[in-house]
Amino acid sequence: MSGNEREKIRHLLVVQDPQGERTIPLKEATYSLGRHSGNAIVLRSRSVSKQHAILLRVTLPQTDQYGFRVIDGNFNGKGSTNGLFVNGSKCSYHDLKHGDVIIFGDNQAQATYYAISNLSEKAFSESCQVDDLSVFLSEQANPVNPFQTLVVDPSFEGASDTALARLASFPELIPNAIIETDLEGTVTYLNPAASLKFPKIRETGKQHPILAGLLSAVKNLEKNSFVREVEVGTEVFEQSVHYLPESDLIRTFIVRDITEQKQAEAELHQRDRLLQAVAEAANYLLMEMNYETAIDKALATLGEAAKVDRAYFFQNHPHPDTKEISVSLRFEWTRLSLEPSRHHWQNQPYQVSGLARWYTALSSGQSISGLSQEFPAAEREHLTRDGIQSLLLVPLRLDNDFWGYIGLADCTCERHWSRHEESTLLTMAASIIGARQRQQVEEKIRYQALHDFLTGLPNRLLFNEMLATALPNARRNSESLAVMFLDLDRFKVINDTLGHTLGDELLRSVAQRLKDSLRGGDTLARWGGDEFTILLPRVNHIEEVSQVAQRMLQALENVFPLQGHELYVNASLGIALLDQNSPDAETLIQHADAALYHAKDKGRNNYQFYSVSLSAKNPELLTLEKNLRYALERAELTVYYQPRVNITTGQITGMEALLRWQHPEMGLVAPNVFIPLAEESGLIVPIGEWVLQTACNQNKAWQDAGLPPLMMAVNLSLKQFRQPNLVETIARILEQTGLEAQFLELEITETTAIEDLNFTRTVLQELEQMGVYISIDDFGTGHSSLSRLQxxxxxxxxxDRSFIQDLTTDVKVAHIIKAIVSLGQSLGLRLTAEGVEKEEELEFLKSINCEDVQGFLFYRPLTVQKATEILYSQSTKL
Incomplete structure (x- = not known):
């Protein structure tokens, strides 16, 4: 066909979308199609991209004929969201033929292309207004395929469709790279963009990443096109591959550079991985009882997540010889293939070892990061020993002091650390510091639980632990050991006449003299009050024990000059030796105690060894125990109530039931005297049940009288708690008294709670399901920690009141109380301070947000009548 006006091809596009159908004569060289109003052809559908496709006029040199090529995406080479389909097949571009149907994303927007010859200009214009275009065109013109009817110059005769397409302006001008190869992998065509982007692709051939694997991929294709991602150095591209079987060519089109997208995805993945690692590590640091094990696990988790070769924990300390500030590697995680480096980093003074820059930066809160080759020579020498190529360090600050630092190291490449990695390491540092602070608090609490506040000596719990450890050692070494009970004679007189302050100072001085009298390896403990226990772990001759006892009594003979007073004290000592009559810890202590009473009976200020004849119990105690057995039936027992007060409002929020024994002859017997007797004899079980019944009855009576409901707290002794029918007993009492379970709070001591954690958990869970509240009483005096109690x-x-008594005189105690309150509240526990007697104690507790208090500052234990009066008085003020 010639290129004259009579045979000129006319091009039409019939567009259909949700807003109707319209016919567009194609007269321009380029059209953009899409949802945005700035497009030449607007497609009104939400599934269409803002700029979905390009319609490009394609001409052949030396002819006046042309066709149109539709191309997916915008002018920047970015593909549409939902794709381009021609005659049902998805494509990146397509040379349009008469009758081709183009679908943009889905069926809501489509267009039909018509190419007609022998159509006049007038008819061409009229075609845009007709209702049935296909009928109109059949009457007015002949449909043609422009790519088949174009007249080609003789020099182009025999040229393939591919060769002709290369001559079109579009591939030469677009910024996207186009590469063609034959089926041998030889590059047959590069457009200018490809030559610029991949200058060595012709020489590299099919080894180049853009062409690698194409031949084998094409052989296994079910369709003639596919899309893949290709890495070229540090860049990543999306590549569209088309196999042209009629031309034996493979054409690839670099759709877009997705390097930044991949980097963002990788960075996001790395951030998520690091965040998960920090969460896991924080869990180890919070839950693991062993601090060193927790640090090892935390470093391993971080190292694996960060994909590094080494993870470090360094700690500052004075140098053992020069006392200079130095640093040592305390913990390290390495990949399995690497040798640990701990011996390189021990006792390194910052100034002398060339690490002064590290100290300056880290101590001021800055991080250190970079490539080892960029570090100063002295620092590089340290790093070279471990093969470190890249290093990241962040400081550890404990109580505002530069305590050390943690770090990550890479030995396999020169790594540039991301902000996420530095942020993760800083978060990890905060978790480690938190774990260390928790460890310090628990160490303080444990020390407090195992040592006497006044004298600093081991207390009863620690003494029992040490005795339990010494017994098997003695048997293994075929030795004996001795347990001594020492009681100061008439110490109560000094306390009563000169006051407790002077009495406490005297006890401290006595403790020091007694310690100085012992052999190396012996242990002195304060048992309670003016009683001390002594453990002599290695005994081969009884004379050794006698000599120690004599030295202790002699040490007390000299005057104690205290606060202008000259005080004299003496003591009585009871001794029990490990033998067939005293074979275990409990018996040794009982027999030493019996020997002590024997020493007192002998006139005091002497020591006595236990003998079988002393096995009879002290007559006074026997009489007391006998009377206690009848106390319940004779109605000698009564319950007092001590209010629990909200520290903010001053209102009474609960009552604690306290047992009292009013003996008709002996008067009021102290609880610390008869309660241990009741425990030992088993009487505590029926007595405890009576207290529980009485307290629940009283609480229900107050409610029935119209008083505001409050919590009733009742203590459970160890033997009570271990009763197999405890839960049933409590349920029965609540049913009998009519008191709702939510108004009963049961208190157990730390020692009771941790004696058998599995048993305790089971019982408390049953009580909690019943609705009863559970409280830990005297916290801080037992051998436990919040991490176990949680x-x-x-x-x-x-x-415990022992903490509150020392609150205003010992700053360490204040820190411990603050820590207990903080940790308790973090576990969702309500805090009550016992034994509050001073305004300054109250103000401190108020400042740290302790909720409730008990103590003489507000109320002493009250009779039921007095407690009722106070509750009525409070209710009238509300």
């Missing part, structure tokens, strides 16, 4: 279903934590 496994139990607890509601309240009562801080």
């Amino acid at each position: 496994m139990l279903p607890l509601h309240n934590l009562k801080i």
Whole structure:
């Protein structure tokens, strides 16, 4: 066909979308199609991209004929969201033929292309207004395929469709790279963009990443096109591959550079991985009882997640010889193939070892990061020993002091550390510091639980632990050991006449003299009050024990000059030796105690060894125990009530039931005298049940009288708690008294709670399901920690009065109380301080947000009548 006006091809596009159908004569060289109103052809559908496709006029040199090529995406080479389909097949571009149907994303927007010859200009214009275009065109013109009817110059005769397409302006001008190869992998065509982007692709051939694997991929294709991602150095591209079987060519089109997208995805993945690692590590640091094990696990988790070769934990300390500030590697994680480097980093003074820059930066809160080759020579020498190529360090600050630092190291490449890695390491540092602070608090609490506040000596719990450890050692070494009970004679007179302050100072001085009298390896403990226990772990001759006892009594003979007074004290000593009559810890202590009473009976200020004849119990105690057995039936027992007060409002929120024994002859017997007797004899079980019944009855009576409901707290002794029918007993009492379970709070001591954690958890869970509240009483005096107690279903934590008494005189105690309150609240526990007697104690507790208090500052233990009066008085003020 010639290129004259009579045979000129006319091009039409019939567009259909949700807003109707319209016919567009194609007269321009380029059209953009899409949802945005700035497009030449607007497609009104939400599934269409803002600029979905390009319609490009394609001409052949030396002819006046042309066709149109539709191309997916915008002018920047970015593909549409939902794709381009021609005659049902998805494509990146397509040379349009008469009748081709183009679908943009889905069926809501489409267009039909018509190419007609022998159509006049007038008819061409009229075609845009007709209703049935296909009928109109059949009457007015002949449909043609422009790519088949174009007249080609003789010099182009025999040229393939591919060769003709290369001559079109579009491939030469677009910024996207186009590469063609034959089926041998030889590059047959590069457009200018490809030559610029991949200058060595012709020489590299099919080894080049853009062409690698194409031949084998094409052979296994079910369709003639596919899309893949290709890495070229540090860049990543999306590549569209088309196999042209009629031309034996493979054409690839670099759709877009997705390097930044991949980098963002990788960075996001790395951030998520690091965040998960920090969460896991924080969990180890919070839950693991062993601090060193927790650090090892945390470093391993971080090292694996960060994909590094080494993870470090360094700690500052004075040099053992020069006392200079130095640093040592305390913990390290390495990949399995690497040798640990701990011996390189021990006792390194910052100034002398060339690490002064590290100290300056880290101590001021800055991080250190970079490539080893960029570090100063002295620092590089340290790093070279471990093969480190890249290093990241962040400081550890404990109580505002530069305590050390943690770090990550890479030995396999020169790594540039991301902000996420530095942020993760800083978060990890905060978790480690938190774990260390928790460890310090627990160490303080444990020390407090195992040592006497006044004298600093081991207390009863620690003494029992040491005795339990010494017994098997003695048997293994075929030795004996001795347990001594020492009691100061008439110490109460000094306390009563000169006051407790002077009495406490005297006890400290006595403790020091007694310690100085012992052999190396012996242990002195304060048992309670003016009683001390002594453990002599290695005994081969009885004379050794006698000599120690004599030295102790002699040490007390000299005057104690205190506060202008000259005080004299003496002591009585009871001794029990490990033998067939005293074979275990409990018996040794009982027999030493019996020997002590024998020494007192002998006139005091002497020591006595236990003998079988002393096995009879002290007559006074026997009489007391006998009377206690009849106390319940004779109605000698009564319950007092001590209010628990909200520290903010001053209102009474609960009552604690306290047992009292009013003997008709002996008068009021102290609880610390008869309660141990009741425990030892088993009387505590029926007595405890009576207290529980009485307290529940009283609480229900107050409610029935119209008083505001409050919590009633009742103590459970160890033997009570271990009763197999405890839960049933409590349920029965609540049913009998009519008191709702939510108004009963049961208190157990730390020692009771941790004696058998599995048993305790089971019982407390049953009580919690019943609705009863659970409280830990006298917290801080037992051998436990909040990390262990958090496994139990607890509601309240009562801080022991021994802490409160020393609150205003010992700053360490204040820190411990603050830590207990903070940790307790973090576990969702309500805090109650016992034994509050001074305004300054109250103000401190108020400042740290302790919720409730008990103590003489507000109320002493009250009779039921007095407690009722106070509750009525409070209710009238509300």
